[in-house]
Amino acid sequence: MQDEHLSIFSVSQSFLPYIGGLARYVDALGKQFVKRGHQFQVAHFKTPQTDVIDFSGGIEIIRINVPKLGDETLSKYMQFKELVLKITHAEKTDDTSGYEEYLEVNAKIAADVADAYKYKPFDILNVHDFQTLPIGGMLKDAYGINVPMVFTWHVPFIAEIPQFWKDFFIKNMDRYDRVIFSIPEYSEAAIKCGLRADKICTLPPFLDTEGYLPQEPNKERAKYSIAQNDFLVACVSRMDPRKGQEILIDALDIIINKEKRTTVKCLFVGNGSFSKELLKKERSARVQILMDTVEAKGLQNNIFFTGKVEDSELYSVYQDCDVAVQPSLHEGFGLTVTEAMVFGKPVIGSNVGGIPIQIEDGVNGYLFEKGNVRELAQKLMNAMDEPQRRKEMGEKGKETVKNKFSSEMGYEQYIRIYREILQKRNPQPEQTEGT
Numbered sequence: 416m417q418d419e420h421l422s423i424f425s426v427s428q429s430f431l432p433y434i435g436g437l438a439r440y441v442d443a444l445g446k447q448f449v450k451r452g453h454q455f456q457v458a459h460f461k462t463p464q465t466d467v468i469d470f471s472g473g474i475e476i477i478r479i480n481v482p483k484l485g486d487e488t489l490s491k492y493m494q495f496k497e498l499v500l501k502i503t504h505a506e507k508t509d510d511t512s513g514y515e516e517y518l519e520v521n522a523k524i525a526a527d528v529a530d531a532y533k534y535k536p537f538d539i540l541n542v543h544d545f546q547t548l549p550i551g552g553m554l555k556d557a558y559g560i561n562v563p564m565v566f567t568w569h570v571p572f573i574a575e576i577p578q579f580w581k582d583f584f585i586k587n588m589d590r591y592d593r594v595i596f597s598i599p600e601y602s603e604a605a606i607k608c609g610l611r612a613d614k615i616c617t618l619p620p621f622l623d624t625e626g627y628l629p630q631e632p633n634k635e636r637a638k639y640s641i642a643q644n645d646f647l648v649a650c651v652s653r654m655d656p657r658k659g660q661e662i663l664i665d666a667l668d669i670i671i672n673k674e675k676r677t678t679v680k681c682l683f684v685g686n687g688s689f690s691k692e693l694l695k696k697e698r699s700a701r702v703q704i705l706m707d708t709v710e711a712k713g714l715q716n717n718i719f720f721t722g723k724v725e726d727s728e729l730y731s732v733y734q735d736c737d738v739a740v741q742p743s744l745h746e747g748f749g750l751t752v753t754e755a756m757v758f759g760k761p762v763i764g765s766n767v768g769g770i771p772i773q774i775e776d777g778v779n780g781y782l783f784e785k786g787n788v789r790e791l792a793q794k795l796m797n798a799m800d801e802p803q804r805r806k807e808m809g810e811k812g813k814e815t816v817k818n819k820f821s822s823e824m825g826y827e828q829y830i831r832i833y834r835e836i837l838q839k840r841n842p843q844p845e846q847t848e849g850t
Contacts, residue, residue, distance in 0.1 A: 421833060422454040424537040426528060428546035430459040431472060434726065435653065436620070436750040437569055441543060443623035445474040447826035456537070458528060479527045481520055491516035499545050502580050503570050504657055504745040511579065518549060525553035532560055539833050542591070544569040545584075552590035563836040566591040569620075570747040571768055572601035574608055585609045592836045597748045598769050616832055619772060620748045621825035624816060627757045630731040639719045641680045641735075646799050648681040649736035649760075651729065651751040652743070654701040659742035659765065659785070661708065666742075666792040668712045674796065679717060684732055686723040733758040737805065738798045744785055746770055752780075753820045756812030761805050763794050773820070779811040 425445070430438050445455040454475075461467060461478035469476040482489060495513030502508065524547055528540070532554075540562055542551055554560040566588060576584075588594045588610055595616045596602040602617045633643060641647055648667070652658040660683060670676050686702060702720060709718045721732070733739070739755035739762045746768030753773060755762045764770040765785035776782040781794040798805055 420452045420454070421448075421539060421830075421837075422535075422537040423448055423456070423539050423541060423833070424528070424531065425455070425457045425541045425543060426524065426547050426550060427457065427459050427543035430457050430476060432465070433462075434729075436748070437544060439622060439750060439754075440569070440620050442472075442474065443621055443626075443822035444825055444829060446623055446626075447822050448830075449473055451826070454537070456531070458524070458531065477527070477531060479524055481523055484520060484523060488516045488519055492520045496546055499580075500570065500657075502576050503545070503572060505571075505573055505575070509577070521547060521549040522553060522557075525550040525557065529554060529558040529560060532558075532562075537562065538837065539563050539565065541565045541567060543567045548584075548587045552587060555590060563833070563840055564591045565593045565595065565832065565836070567595040568601065568605075569597065571745055572596060572604050574604040576608070581608045589614070592839075593832055595832070598772055618825070618828050618832075619769065619820060620750055620753070621820045621822045622750065622753050622757065622816065623822045624757050627730055627733075627754070628727075630727060630734050633735055635682065635728070635731045635735045639680070639682065642678070645678045645680045646676075646738075647736045648679065648795065649684065649732050649739045649755070650681065650742070651684040651732065651739065651754070652741065653685050654683075654705070656701070657743065657745045659744045660705055662742040662744075662765075662786060662788055662791060663740050664705065664708055664712070664714070664718065665788040666795060667714060667718060669788065669792040670795060671714060671717055672712065674792075676796070676799070677717070679795075679799070681718045682721055682732055682736070683718065684721045684724055684729060730758070733760060736760060738763060738795070740791070740795070741765065741770060742785075742791060743767055743770065749773065753816055756780075756809075756816045759809035759813050761798060761808035761812060763791065763798065765791075773815065775811075775815070779808050779815050 425441055427437055427441055429435060431442055441457060445457060448455040456475045456477060458477040458479055460481045465478055467478050491513035495517040498508055498510055528550060551564045551566060585608055593616055594610065594614050595618050596605060597619055599617050602615050605615060606612050636643060650660065650663055667679060667681055670679050706720060709715055733755055739760050741749050741752050741762060741764040743749065743765050748769030752762050752764055752770055762774055762780040764774050764782060766782045767785050771782060774780040774782050783790040783794050
């Protein structure tokens, strides 16, 4: 069993070339499996700009033409998706609009996965995140496919949710052999909601650290006319109110306008979600709101919005910045924290979700109470005033990634989970002495 190469089929809403925490996670995992001789396929939603099949990155990608279901169905699916995000981020709602369309989209995914299995059977199905949660049960019920199935949950999970949502989550999760959560808090909440403890694994996300390549120094600084001796803050995140960008803008307002530290600059990197790509929308209204806030505070010469960037430009941002900030009000794990540490940068993050698992306060960065603008401003000024300590924190951050969040470690944990399920499904006969 240990030497047997496996065929893994992963499903997610988004994947390359649309970069986000989930895409990087699955890509890092896939590269490790391919590197060791396993087969690794990823199925995700097709956008108008992408091909149906893609082998260019070393991982076989199958893109499912979900948009052909129509804009109305897709919009209602997205509406239900937003409801799930509200529930998992402790925002109350009794609405369940879009539920039928959500199931319709998942039925389309399940049908395409079933076709892929018929063409080339796989050993393990790994479904990623709530957008595609129902397909495990659909594959069993509609197509009789009963391969070992793993579900990986990537957003927060809380116990204090209405009964409809508890039933929805647990009923669907129970169709899988294992359910993976990123931190113990979410695993414990799932148990309180009724998911059996023996189904649950707790596994932090990880990165392919070898993929983060050094870039030309000061390239991003030059692009935005930021001097080499300016203190540069980077905030890399999806433009979403839950990510708390306003908290950082307000903290920078204190530092620049009240404390008169005018050489502080900040790059906000990111745009809207993958959902907007599916619906062919341009820059999100969220970005415009933030830009208007910056202008109202007179910070347009200090704060810049890059929008969506290619990997090389993202790496340049990490390389050129002095410190990275993740000011989330809610967070699943926060892989951008790990990314900044790969480049040896200290990170200042709010104490929510998986961020405290990554940041050890005062060692590889600073933690602050979520939403506390003044505390964030003070931590930023502390970082500004202690360049040697920033350097030491950055080195500690590199060690943190190497010891806790590398894709090599992620692979070892996943392959163990996969093999345990296969062994349980197909126990090997015990060998007696002399055989």
